[in-house]
Amino acid sequence: MGKVTGFMEYERIEEGYKPVPERLKNYKEFVIGLDDQAANTQAARCMDCGTPFCNNGCPVNNIIPDFNDLVYHGDWKEAIDVLHSTNNFPEFTGRICPAPCEAACTLNVNQLAVGIKSIEHAIIDRAWENGWVKPQPAKIKTGKKIAVVGSGPAGLAASQQLARAGHDVTLFEKNDRVGGLLRYGIPDFKMEKSHIDRRVEQLKAEGVTIRTSVLVGEMPKGSKVTNWAKETISAEQLKKDFDAVLLTGGSEQSRDLPVPGRDLDGIHFAMEFLPQQNKINAGDKLKGQLRADGKHVIVIGGGDTGSDCVGTSNRHGAVSVTQFEVMPQPPVEENRPMTWPYWPMKLRTSSSHDEGCQREFAISTKEFIGEKGKVTGLKTVHIEFKDGKMVEIAGTEKEYKADLVLLAMGFVNPVATVLEAFGVDKDARGNAKASTDFTGGYATNVSKVFAAGDMRRGQSLVVWAIREGRQAARAIDEFLMGFSDLPR
Structure with missing residues (x-):
């Protein structure tokens, strides 16, 4: 251990934020990371339990504990090797x-x-800055x-692991x-997309073929999920052309109200x-973009x-x-002796909340009202x-003004x-049925x-x-080769 x-x-030393007025002017990341001294001090707190x-x-x-100790001793190059041994994309998770x-x-038990x-x-x-x-x-x-x-992250991780195992990998994405x-x-203010772009270049250099704007199967009629696919390929064609197929699409079917x-x-x-x-930030032109300028916005979720x-x-x-x-509003501080080491239920205030937001808890929407077909x-x-x-409390009915309502109540299953x-x-939830155990892990009922x-x-x-992308990669490698040296 370090110290x-x-x-x-x-x-504990927290990362810093740029001032709210400054960061509201753009969509750039605003977190100020730890300098070498702050990282050294933070790592020194690790007890190597x-x-x-x-x-x-x-x-x-x-x-x-290992990479904390390496940071404490200033061995940043070894630290990234340890970190990469379990996590393909720490720049995603670190943000x-x-x-x-x-x-x-x-x-965290008592401090x-x-x-x-x-x-x-x-x-x-530091690893990217130093070319490591x-x-x-x-x-x-x-x-x-x-x-x-x-x-997404599952597909990217699986593609990288499988390519490094020597397989010819083609990554299909329905978006552009x-x-x-x-x-x-x-x-972008939470994670600029340049972090994805440079990983894509790394994957290409490792032999991964990437095909964007290709939809596998068909999009349900009337789907409101944004999709820029220009080409469609059938499931039968993929099964014919490839020795194995891994499905890693996102859960995009939004919960409705x-x-x-x-x-x-x-x-x-x-x-x-x-x-x-995000499309606008990337330099694309969109007609009729949904915007909140000058509006009273209600976010449900x-x-x-x-x-x-x-x-x-x-x-x-x-x-x-x-x-x-x-x-209901959760407690500001969790009961640590009761919850540790599990994820606690407590009030979480994000940087976006700090930028200006009224929060209402234990509230249910009964009806949208409007004029001339538009919500008011x-x-x-x-x-x-x-x-x-869930029981309504009599006498608490209220009307809120709203020019734009955004439904953010989670996602129920893959949309495609x-x-x-x-x-x-x-x-039962509409997701692919596949086990994660060691025997036949991540395999569906359909062969390969x-x-x-x-x-x-x-x-x-x-x-x-x-995690699942990495583990599925090992399962596929083992399925194709009879064994695998990939980490699970």
């Missing part, structure tokens, strides 16, 4: 992961956790061909650029709103997607932004939970008909067709997608 008494001597719960708290099982590893940190995420962020940024991130093409090719459908929900779901007035103009899913701004809508609306110049959450407001009521049921096209069995990431587990974190 035996470091956790007693040093306080006998049982490092952070390793298991992290879905990709990052070897956290947008909620850091379940920190919730599991032993120090503030080690800033593991900020250290990870510092390691990968290089392509790793396979020395021996197997001659096996694999199709990966969906270029690689990245999936990383590209068109996450605002079927209350009176839902058909009024001005009510949109978050995934109609957010991708358009209290999670990360709702927070992204808040931040984007404020950058547009909304008059007001209000966010609804149907669940909504009727709400506060609720409470009794005997496990790709599963039907392949004949893949679904689970596998599924991972949101396509299999449903809406989840980027770090879980990377």
Whole structure:
């Protein structure tokens, strides 16, 4: 370990933010990462526990005490090697992961956790700056061909692992650029897309063939999910042309709110709103972009997607932004002895909330109201939970003014008909049915067709997608070769 008494001597150091007025003027990242001294001090707080719960708290099982120790001793190059051994894209997780590893940190029992995420962020940024991130093409090719459908974090991780194992990988993406929900779901102010672009170049140098604007199967009629596919390819063609197929599409079917007035103009899913701004930021021209300029915006849904809508609306110049959450307001501080080392339920205030947002908890929307076919407001009521049921509280009815309503209540399952096209069995939630055990891991009921990431587990974190992509890659390698040296 770095410093035996470091956790007693040093306080947690948070990453900095640029001032709100400055960051609202653009869509650039505004987090100020740790300098060398701050990272050294933060890493010194790691106790190198006998049982490092952070390793298991992290879905990709990052070897956290080891890279903390290396940072403390200034060995940044070795630190990125350790980090890359479990995580293909730490620049993604170092920016947008909620850091379940920190919730599991032993120090978090009665103090503030080690800033593991900020250290990870510092390691990968220095690695890119110093040219340590290089392509790793396979020395021996197997001659096996694999199709990966969906270029989000699961598809990217699986493609990289399979290419490094010597397979010929073709990555298919229905949108015009690689990245999936990383590209068109996450605002640039949280993660600039140049981070994806340079990984794409790395994958190409490692032998991955990338085909964008290609839809596998058919998009359901009437789907409102933004799609820029120019070419369609059938499931039968992929099964004919490739030795294995991995389905890694995102969970894009938004949860709807079927209350009176839902058909009024001005009510949109978050995934109609957010991708358009990302397209504009990339230099594209769009007609009729959904914008919040001069509008009273209501965001329904209290999670990360709702927070992204808040931040984007404020950058547009909304008059007001209000966010609804149907669940009661959680406590500001968790009961650590009760929750550690698991992910705690507590009030989480994002940087977007700090930029300007009124938050309402335990509130339910009863009806959208409007004039001349356009939404002008909504009727709400506060609720409470009794005997496990949601019950309205009499006398709490209220009307809110709204010119734009954004539905950000989560995602229920993959939106595309790709599963039907392949004949893949679904689970009760509409996701691909596939086990993750060691025998036949990630295999579906269809011969040589596998599924991972949101396509299999449903809406989840980027770090879980990377984990599943890596594990599915090993399963496919073993399926094709009879064994695998890839890490699971």
